[in-house]
Amino acid sequence: MESSSHEGFNSSDNSDMSDPKRKVALKSQDKSTGTAGSSAKTSDMKNLKLAIHTALKKGELNPPYILKDELENIFDVWKSFARVCFPNGAPVREHCSGYVACRQCLRVYAFTPSHGTSILRQHTCRKEPETADLMRLLATSAELTATQKNRMAKKVVMWCCKDLRPFTVAEDQGLLEVLQEAYDMGVAVDSGSNMAAIEGIRKIYKWIVCADHKIATVLTTVFNKTSTTTGGVRSSPFYRYHEFAPHLFEMIDNSKTLVRFFKQGNLQNSLSKTLRQENVTQWNSLLILLNSILDSYDEVITMLSRLANTNQQANKQFLVTRIDKTSLVDLVWFLRRFQTATLKLEQYLEPTIHLVAFERSVLLEYCEPRNEPYNGEDAEGNNFTISSDSDDIAVIKMLMKDVLREKWILEDLHIAATLLDPWQKERLDRFGLSEAEVEQGKNCLQEFMYNVKDSSVEPSEEHVAAEGKRPTKRRKKAPEKEIPDELTLCSTDEDEEKDLPIARTGPLTLPQRIKKELS
Incomplete structure (x- = not known):
């Protein structure tokens, strides 16, 4: 019975293995099992190397891993590398592989003596950039005053207005001025449009959409x-x-x-x-x-x-x-x-x-x-x-x-800019603009003109001092009739010019100049 049972078992097993489908299934199962095992092995080693690197970088008093010199080895590569060991001196091993780390950058490698040291010799430490201290300075947050924010915003706007050179922006004078201002303030900025350190740009300046982008939008809307x-x-x-x-x-x-x-x-x-x-x-x-x-x-x-x-x-x-x-x-x-x-x-x-x-x-x-x-x-x-x-x-x-x-x-600023062009200011009605739009443009321009500092009405100290001095000799002049400042005479008759007094117009005040410009 024993013999019969044993023979029957072997017979059944041989019959199963002789089936081609059975062989393919077993090979596929072995392959999938090996792939899964290899993937798990790689994941475990990767996690362990990361844990070792993190622990070595922290430099704790009682670290879970230490570096141990290879005293018995004569290869030069071990002057830069050391074995990763537990605090008791036992080497760290997993999946039949040991671990070594660079003494300088503490990068961890899986190491097996039979595989040689070629991978270690190819290692190059990642060097710290020379400007690391400067970047750390710029990366630190700083409490900025409103004046500093406004000054930085104006610097950025002036940079855009001065240069507009995308291929040579690194050498432009405007960029250098912005960087210098950032260095002086110790400010940090990100790559987004809402830079925290100069968040006042949109509060100080109104953003106007590019007209060429609008033309492109119209074309792509219809034809794309x-x-x-x-x-x-x-x-x-x-x-x-x-x-x-x-x-x-x-x-x-x-x-x-x-x-x-x-x-x-x-x-x-x-x-x-x-x-x-x-x-x-x-x-x-x-x-x-x-x-x-x-x-x-x-x-x-x-x-x-x-x-x-x-x-x-x-x-x-x-x-x-x-x-x-x-x-x-x-x-x-x-x-x-x-x-x-x-x-x-x-x-x-x-x-x-x-x-x-x-x-x-x-x-x-x-x-x-x-x-x-x-x-x-x-x-x-x-x-x-x-x-x-x-x-x-x-x-x-x-x-x-x-x-x-x-x-x-159109924005009000577009109409205001058109009003400043002598060739177009009288033709706004031909541009399809309503009276309300033109009036809004005039109000926008008037607001700009009031905000601009009028240096011509502020006499300099030298001018005031000169007016304070009395001349040594003064000629007596015949009394002249008072003529309004706004009056201007223009005559081609020489006899009339001799008889009529000369009209002298004083400098217009800022409201008068604005009214004259917009009239």
């Missing part, structure tokens, strides 16, 4: 795809206004597909002018893409025809034939005016805030649909005649006009 999320599910990208001009938006998609094909197929070098791909972070990116296709339209057709003759399976002529050239030309001409406005407003060395109201009004007028031919101007300044707007362009213009009015709202 968007998506919606319903119940946690995001929809596929779509155009907001596709239903109003489906032919035009399909032409845009086809143009992007053509450029993508040339780029992925390494065909760009075969063109005299490469096709440009759209970049969501670049202004007027869609115009750049469409304009590159328009410039190389005939050349693209020739190249695709050559590819089709060489390989019928690579016939991609439909990529360009489904792009309506007439719609392409119309959209390119329409978008170029927005690029012109962007370039006018992005000047670095000249002020442009007084041009914002003008450019906005020009774009609003430009978005009026035209039923008759009208004149246009290209980038080189050449005049040309544009036929009446197509149905798609007329729809796009009306959409752009509505979005532009919604997204781009």
